[in-house]
Amino acid sequence: MLSVKFRNVIQKYLPEEAVDYCCDLWESHRFDFKVTRRRATKLGDYRYYFQTGRHCITVNGDLNPYSFLITYLHEVAHLKTNLAHGRHVKPHGEEWKENFSSLLLAVRDVFPEEILKPLDNYIKNPKASSCSDAALLKALNGCEKGEPTVYLSEVSLGESFIFNKKIYVKEQRKRTRSVCCEVSTGRKFLIPDAAPIYKVEE
Secondary structure, three states: OHHHHHHHHHOOOOOHHHHHHHHHHHHHHOOEEEEEOOOOOOOEEEEEEOOOOEEEEEEEOOOOHHHHHHHHHHHHHHHHHHHHHOOOOOOOOHHHHHHHHHHHHHOHHHOOHHHHHHHHHHHHOOOOOHHHOHHHHHHHHOOOOOOOOEEHHHOOOOOEEEEOOEEEEEEEEEOOEEEEEEOOOOOEEEEEOOOEEEEOOO
């Protein structure tokens, strides 16, 4: 009964060809799972609760199916790494990378052709966030309907733009990300330069 309930929830968010695989992973580990609202600071999350011995995975529900799949497997890789090594290894160390790469390879053929090249490069050495890989992020964003064609990397310093329905000003470049100030609150955020944005109309 629980497995049916899990399938009914997750199949709404995944590419159809990946549903059985993702359900099998849940059957193997029986973790708590929740689809959440959009979170500005993360796409997904894995936590282990020592008091109850429960593993919990959450994934943002606003992701397109391919981004949702990658994020789900990212968090399952954390679970598998924790089961094997506990807290004795780095969260995104070699052990996690090996688990994540293996999980991604198992569903590689699910992804469309335009995502495969950046995905294959990403699988060789996964980063802590798929948002840190500009080529992969752009390919994944290309699967979104109504996707804006302008990226943060194309915005000049001091220029305003809209990201996740909020207005920001780009202030400083830092490698693959930029420091941006949210106009309404004055708070500053690091946003990937590959993030799709809308320019503010003058």
